Amino acid sequence: MENIWKKSNYALMNWRDKTDDSIYSMVVMRQNVHEMPALVELAYEAGANIITFMTLNANIIIQNSADEMSNYPKVLEYYSVKALEVGKRLGIPVIVPNAITLNYDIKFEDIVDELDVMNSTEKFKTEEQEKEMYKVANIVDEYLQENDEIQYDTVPSKVKCRGICDWILKQSYIDLHGNVAMCCRNQSFHMGNVNKTGCFENVWTGEFYKKLRRIFYSGYIPESCLKCGLIESGNLHHLIVDTDDKFYAEPQYKNRQKKVLLELLMKESE
Numbered sequence: 625m626e627n628i629w630k631k632s633n634y635a636l637m638n639w640r641d642k643t644d645d646s647i648y649s650m651v652v653m654r655q656n657v658h659e660m661p662a663l664v665e666l667a668y669e670a671g672a673n674i675i676t677f678m679t680l681n682a683n684i685i686i687q688n689s690a691d692e693m694s695n696y697p698k699v700l701e702y703y704s705v706k707a708l709e710v711g712k713r714l715g716i717p718v719i720v721p722n723a724i725t726l727n728y729d730i731k732f733e734d735i736v737d738e739l740d741v742m743n744s745t746e747k748f749k750t751e752e753q754e755k756e757m758y759k760v761a762n763i764v765d766e767y768l769q770e771n772d773e774i775q776y777d778t779v780p781s782k783v784k785c786r787g788i789c790d791w792i793l794k795q796s797y798i799d800l801h802g803n804v805a806m807c808c809r810n811q812s813f814h815m816g817n818v819n820k821t822g823c824f825e826n827v828w829t830g831e832f833y834k835k836l837r838r839i840f841y842s843g844y845i846p847e848s849c850l851k852c853g854l855i856e857s858g859n860l861h862h863l864i865v866d867t868d869d870k871f872y873a874e875p876q877y878k879n880r881q882k883k884v885l886l887e888l889l890m891k892e893s894e
Contacts, residue, residue: 678853
C-alpha cells in the first residue's frame with residue numbers, strides 16, 4: 625500500500641495545482657477498513673479539501689460479498705470514529721458511511737469478535753480462484769450484453785425516507801454517449817438519452833424522473849437506491865433515510881439477475 629499511497633500523493637499534489645477543490649474518495653471493505661485514519665492523513669498531506677469514504681457493493685463476478693462492511697458494522701463504526709478524530713485534529717472534513725448513527729464511545733474491545741470473523745477467511749484470492757473469476761466474468765458479460773444490464777424503471781422499496789435525493793432534485797450525470805444516469809453512483813439506471821430526445825429538458829421532465837420524484841415524496845426510497853453509498857454517508861442535503869436492514873436488501877432486478885446467472889453457471893459446470 626505504501627507505493628500506491630506515494631503515487632496517489634504525487635497525483636493529488638499535481639491535481640491540487642490545477643484546481644481549487646480536490647476530493648479524495650475511498651471505497652471501504654474488510655481489506656482496507658483499518659486504513660481509514662491513515663487515508664485521512666494522506667489526503668491532508670496531499671492538500672485535499674475533503675475525504676469521502678463509501679462502502680463496497682458486492683459483485684457477482686468477483687463473488688466478494690464477504691468483503692462488504694455491512695457484515696462488520698462495529699468494525700466500520702470504530703474506524704469511522706478514528707478517521708473523524710484524525711480529520712478533526714488536522715482540520716479536514718471527513719465523510720463516513722454511517723455518520724448519523726455513530727457511537728463515538730466505541731472501543732477496540734467492542735469490535736474484537738467481529739474482527740475475528742472478518743479475518744477468519746483469506747482476504748485475497750488465490751491464482752486458482754482468479755481463473756475461476758475470469759471464467760464467471762465471461763459468462764456474466766455475455767448475459768448482460770444480451771439481457772437487462774441497463775434498467776429503465778424502478779419501484780418503491782420498503783425503506784422509509786424524508787425528502788428527496790439531490791441527484792433527482794437539482795443535478796445529473798450524463799455519459800459520453802448522452803445517456804442520463806440516475807446519479808454518479810448508479811449508472812445501471814438510464815433516465816433517457818439527450819441525443820435521442822433532442823435536449824436535456826425532455827429527459828429531466830420525462831416519465832422516469834417524474835416517477836422517481838413521486839416515490840421519494842411518498843416517503844420511501846426507490847428500490848434502485850438500496851445500499852447507496854451516498855445515502856450511507858449522510859452527505860445528501862435534502863434526504864434523510866432510515867438505513868436499517870431493509871436498506872441493505874438486494875433490489876428485485878439484482879435478485880433476478882443473480883438467479884439467471886447462477887442457473888447459467890450451474891449449466892456451465894455440468
